[in-house]
Amino acid sequence: MLEGAATFRLQHKANRLRQRIEGHTRDEVLFQAVAEALGYKQNRLAFTLLAQRLPLSFLRKRxxxxxxxxFGIAGFLDVLSSDVQRKSARSYLNSLWHRWWKHRAAFSRLILPGKLWKMSGVRPLNHPHRRLGALAALVTEWKRFATLTHAAEAAPVMRFVTGLRHSFWSCHYNLAVAGASSSRALIGSSRAADIVVNVIYPLAVNDDRDVWNDYKKLRAQVSSQAARIAAARLFADDPRQRKFTRSLMGQQGLLQIYEDFCLRDSSDCANCPFPEQLRSW
Structure with missing residues (x-):
């Protein structure tokens, strides 16, 4: 049951990416999808717009x-340029401004409005400034990243993504606070796994690659409240519940069931059509 739901979910994501590839190159779709993933829930739209306004092909030529x-199109340089007092951040910003000012007039109409960014309630390691630094680091290493994504093996992709480093952002949370006491990963293991499941594997399915056996071996890096709710409703006190929520495949299957049934049922399971559908299978 869960495997079928997870398979459906993976194929649905593959179909969505295939539709986007019809109007763009594979690399552009990969870039936009990774940018969207780095935006998390709060800033997904902002990162997607940024990747659309600055296509990968354009960035790689420059x-x-x-x-x-x-950072300029994101609007972060205009807002912070006069407010940053810390020496390390000022030096970094000056280096960005040195290159941004010559493009600013031509691209001013593309700068994202500040209200689009959601800064509150975001963990320091996931701050949009830092995530944008991660995206910039990825552009620099794009050739290697693209090669790994074509192979579609989770472990090498995750090692590469979690191993990305940046001279400034590996040690800073945002442009307005002091540097961290030690270097931190630009992209953590949970976000790397999210990129594999939501971007790399769906693209591999479109390339007719068989990723299912590898998919089933992946462990969930973070707990999902929606998956826990679906598991509790489906399995109650069954001890297998924890097994399913710890597996990435199981978690994805539970999320699909949650979206298809739990979100549409306001009766707290009393009138849910899912049990009847199971019996018909």
Whole structure:
């Protein structure tokens, strides 16, 4: 049951990406999808718009200016340029401004409005400034990343993504606070797993790659409240419940069931059609 739901979910994601590839190149769709994943729930739209306004092909032709363009179009340079007092941040911002100012007039109409960004309630490691730094680092290493995504093996992709480093962002949370006491991963293991499941594997399915056996071996990196709710409703006190929520495949299957049934049922399971459908199978 869960495997079938997870298979459906994976195929649905593959179909969505295939539709996008029809209007773009595979690399552009990969870039946009990864940017969307780095935006998390709060800033998904902002990161998606940023990736659309600054296509990967455009950034790769301007490698030296790519990071400045990303931060400039995001609107982060205009807002913070006069407020940052810390020496390390000022030095970094000055380097970005040195490259951004020559593009600013031409791209001013593309700058994202500040109200689009959601800064409150975001963990320091997931701050949009830092996530944008991660995206910039990924653009720099794109050739290697793209090669790994074509192979569609989870472990090498996750090692690469979690191993990304940046001279400033590996040690800073955002542009307005002091640096961290030690270097931290730009992209953590949970977000790397999310990229594999929601981007890399669906693209591999479109490439007719068989990723299912690897998919079933992956463990969930973080707990999902929606998956826990679905598991509790489906399995009650069954001890297998924890097994399903700890497996990434099981978690994805539970999420699909939650979206298809739990979100549409206001009767607290009393009138849910899912049991009847199970009996008909």
């Amino acid at each position: 490698q030296d200016d790519a990071e400045a363009l990303l």
